[in-house]
Amino acid sequence: MNEMNQENDVLSIVVPVHNEEETIQIFYDTVEQLTGDMTTTIHYHFVDDGSTDETPNILRALAAQNDRVHFIIFSRNFGKEAGLYAGLQQADGDYVAVMDVDLQDPPELLPEMLNDVRSGAYDAVGTRRADRTGEAKLRSWFSEQFYVWINKISQTKFVDGARDYRVMTRQMVDAILTLSENQRFSKGIFSWVGFKTKYIAFENRERVAGTTSWSFWSLLKYAVEGIVSFSTVPLTVITIVGLFSFLLSILSAVFIVVRAMIYNNSVAGWPSMVTIILFIGGIQLLSLGVIGRYIAAIFLETKRRPIFIAKEEK
Structure with a gap:
């Protein structure tokens, strides 16, 4: 791809949020600072999953300040999977990234991830946690066991510690959007559609602010949905x-x-x-x-x- 085309590239970043009034501005400022030297144009696609705090107002304010900021506000809480799907539907960039707003996904990896995809060597570059430092031991053990057993009983390959954080080509995103199933498990869907994917490992990070809405039981329910979706x-x-x-x-x-x-x-x-x-x-x-x-x-x-x-x- 020539230099002129690269300068016209658009990277759409999909960011599902739920009661994240403390983190949105920090996330936006951090990504803007880190991507300021990139030749690619960055578009933001925030998806508010029925927040009850000031999250919707913050998104409206950001969109009013910057035409590159877009948002979808749900009528109620539909879950992160619905937020991911909605964001991927709205994202119209040449490349699409999925990130969490709490900065547990290192934004500084974005340039490297985008360059690897843009080179044509990979259709997607994902990330995985190299360790689970700071996470409760019981929760870490269950997470590890989930990946061990899901890979034994499913034909779809699941990468241990894989995050939703990834950069994908337009072709791969279009393929994902053809899977319009209601019971969604994105980690499995990303793998099931195929395409050549590279994973970058990084050390676990704490949230930059706020508290997670994922409890042990919600994660357990999510794991059961993954098993039901990808194994009989x-x-x-x-x-x-x-x-x-x-x-x-x-x-x-x-x-x-x-x-x-x-x-x-x-x-x-x-x-x-x-x-x-x-x-x-x-x-x-x-x-x-x-x-x-x-x-x-x-x-x-x-x-x-x-x-x-x-x-x-x-």
């Missing part, structure tokens, strides 16, 4: 468990009948029988729960409800 192995597992339990019950029945015929006595062991019943009942309830989660996903998809509803857009 849990259904296979409960099928095998059900088959094993059935065969075990047949063997147990044969044993009981043979023992009664040989020793001519009634069957003893009520406590053990109750334990077995509770065990089988627990397996059945667990199996129904797993099946029910997949059915729930089908139910939500068949409704064909929009991923988000925009109240205001600029």
Whole structure:
């Protein structure tokens, strides 16, 4: 690509926000300062996910000051995944970046990431955390286990510690937008669509301000959605468990009948029988729960409800 075309390039940065009144201005000033020497024009696409603080007003003020700042304000909280999808829809740059507003995603990596994509060597350059310093040990352990097991049960490759922070070509973004599913798991979608991707590792960082809205339980729910979206192995597992339990019950029945015929006595062991019943009942309830989660996903998809509803857009 010649120098003139590079100067006319537009990099659209998609930034989902939710109650981030303390971080938006810091993020904007930091990125503006770091990208000031880049030949590429930077456009911002903030997506407010139903904030209840001053976030919408701050976005309106920024957009009034700078024509390169755009925003979408949701009618209510639809979740970060909906925010990502809405931002990717609005972004019209030659290249598109996804970033968190809390500066846990190092903005100083943007020039390197963009250059690697613009060179044509890669369709996307993503980032991954090299460590989990500052994160609760239990939360870190569950995160590590999630990546270990999701890669065992899914055909889609998940990179341990991968962030949503990445720079992508227009072609890759268009491919992502064709996946209009309601139950979204972007880390899986980014990988599923393919395209040549490079990952840059960086040391974990604390938020620049404010507090995260991601609790342990919301992350656990998000992980379950990822498993349901990209693997049917849990259904296979409960099928095998059900088959094993059935065969075990047949063997147990044969044993009981043979023992009664040989020793001519009634069957003893009520406590053990109750334990077995509770065990089988627990397996059945667990199996129904797993099946029910997949059915729930089908139910939500068949409704064909929009991923988000925009109240205001600029």
